[in-house]
């Protein structure tokens with residue numbers, strides 16, 4: 001069995017747990033934040049940078065890599081690990097979300113999805129079997145099933161049809177999946193409807209996946225709605241399988257997700273916002289473009305151990321952002337990703353010491369979140 005998940009310690013007051021996931025490319029502790037490398041690169045960061053900031057597992061995306069450079073090319077390169085020179089674990093999303101959110105959609109049928117590429121308008125078709133074939137060629141350690149993620153808000157009937165289709169597609173993904181060295185996760189849908197969420201979970205549990213993605217969230221719904229769905233769903237999920245909240249997220253969502261029992265997270269937030277000049281720091285957000293930082297020669301975040309915070313001032317970073325220098329994206333991305341990885345390290349430490357709620361309160365107070 002090349003994939004394994006073990007719970008090391010359970011929090012006495014919340015649904016949080018400390019765990020460890022084992023894969024053919026190494027193991028890592030959970031709860032974990034996974035930086036997103038959509039097109040086989042975490043934007044502006046080298047694999048050396050990622051190791052320096054203790055990134056353990058990164059994401060890549062089936063939809064994007066299928067369109068460019070193509071999965072056959074990556075297969076010829078020896079797979080994604082060799083192609084991008086990343087020898088630690090990789091997770092690939094199936095494209096279920098990207099096809100619906102990026103492509104010019106032509107048609108969704110039970111067979112699969114017909115769409116036009118967002119790059120050049122060329123026509124394509126992806127089925128559950130095709131998505132698995134692509135993910136098998138890319139060779140990630142954890143691969144996600146091909147699902148239908150509905151937008152928010154969504155009417156009940158549409159959400160119900162998407163749940164049924166997602167379950168039929170999950171069965172087809174499992175049947176098509178060959179490689180023993182890749183763990184296939186099912187993805188739970190159901191929008192914001194409690195009964196549909198439970199129905200989706202039950203149908204996927206029958207297929208006995210090694211882990212489960214919680215999909216259909218972080219699609220514009222209010223945070224309390226997301227938290228409520230987690231509170232209702234996670235107690236019904238197997239304790240011995242990882243729970244992966246897809247597309248999340250911001251520091252408050254990471255902490256609140258862990259408290260409710262989530263083990264894995266991913267989000268483009270740290271790198272996407274870095275390129276706009278927005279940094280996350282222990283004392284809240286810093287928009288480096290703003291005038292107050294023009295003569296602020298202090299570090300971006302005095303509590304941070306990253307290369308950016310140890311070597312450059314806010315004034316210098318602001319200059320780079322205003323001058324649209326490439327180094328701005330590099331230095332702020334490095335810091336933002338390190339910030340979330342460090343947050344997860346602190347969360348794991350708090351679980352070890354059984355003081356997660358105290359940690360949450362002190363983090364929110366410093367970061368500037370109003371607690372409720």
Ligand SMILES: Nc1nc2cc3nc(NCCc4ccc(CCO)cc4)[nH]c3cc2c(=O)[nH]1
Nearest residue numbers: 094096097149215216217218246247268269272
């Ligand atoms: N296969 C699959 N993949 C998903 C990826 C997702 N990603 C999200 N949310 C990401 C939202 C998101 C997008 C951009 C930014 C940057 C700052 O604006 C932050 C969050 N929700 C998601 C849901 C699914 C899903 O059901 N199925």
Ligand SMILES: [Zn+2]
Nearest residue numbers: 304306309335
């Ligand atoms: Zn830093």
